[in-house]
Amino acid sequence: MAYELFYWPTIQGRGEFVRLALEEAGAGYVDVARERGGMDRLMKLLKEGAHPSFAPPFLKAGALTIGQTANILLFLGQHHGLAPLDEANGLWTHQLQLTIADLVAEVHDSHHPVSTSRYYEDQKPEAKRRAASFVKERIPKYLGYFERVLGKREWLVGERLTYADLSLFQVVEGLRYAFPRAMGTMAKDYPGLANLRDRVAARPRIAAYLESPRRLPFSEEGIFRHYPELDRS
Known part of the structure; x- marks a missing residue:
């Protein structure tokens, strides 16, 4: 359909x-x-x-x-074959996705910690404090978890790509955009995630999509926003 x-x-x-x-x-x-x-x-x-x-x-x-x-x-x-058919691994994939959703919410709150209805400029002092904690404590906690789950495998669940791998690709891309300094210093600690990101980007349909006008650019209106003053390694 x-x-x-x-x-x-x-x-x-x-x-x-x-x-x-x-x-x-x-x-x-x-x-x-x-x-x-x-x-x-x-x-x-x-x-x-x-x-x-x-x-x-x-x-x-x-x-x-x-x-x-x-x-x-x-x-x-x-x-569409983007999740295991057995119940245990299907639930595990969904669990990983829900954890990614938690991370995405924290990314958003790093630049809008007070209110989603107020401009970033109206909460910059609070955002600086929140982002500092996010970069120092929360990014390593989340990425360390996914690195540990991935281990030496190519994909998070089993031997095939799932939607959780696609979502983790998007998270890594978004964090690299929003916090390039911080992610640059931490990249060596998460080689598995870096490799997963590259494998997803190289998949034919994803590669074509990333080069197409259907892929909107990151911007300071979305979840992942780059404010230099919040990017502290």
Whole structure:
């Protein structure tokens, strides 16, 4: 089927985790809000239906409307060979994705620690304190965990790529954009993650996507933002 992805039209954000899975799967999809009249459809669907989403992203798959990034990826993984079929490893993949979601939330809070409705410039002192802790304590904790889970293997779960690998690729890319100094000094500590990032980037469908206009650039409007004053190694 041709899927409809609903997410904000100008940023990668959480929608990018879904886009990467759709691209790797070779699934047909429409990025609805980037089409004419798409934002009107997005806003309408947030308020209507039996199972409205709290916020984008959400995915329409036939009669289904699926919200929450990890939930969408759980669905796509099961239907497009991006997750193990056995229950234990399927749950393990989902667990890893939920941990990635926790990390993404902390990335966001590193530049908006007080309120999402206030500009970054209105909370810079608090952001500097939050980002300092994030860089020194939280990035190593999360990346050390994923490095340990990966071990000597190529992929996080079993012998095949899963949606969790695609999401971890996006996290590494985003952290390199947002905190280049900090990530530069820590890269030697996480060789497995660096190799995983390169393997994902080299996959034919992902490589083509990254070079296409469908891949939106990182910016200071998304989750991963580069503010030099927050990037301390």
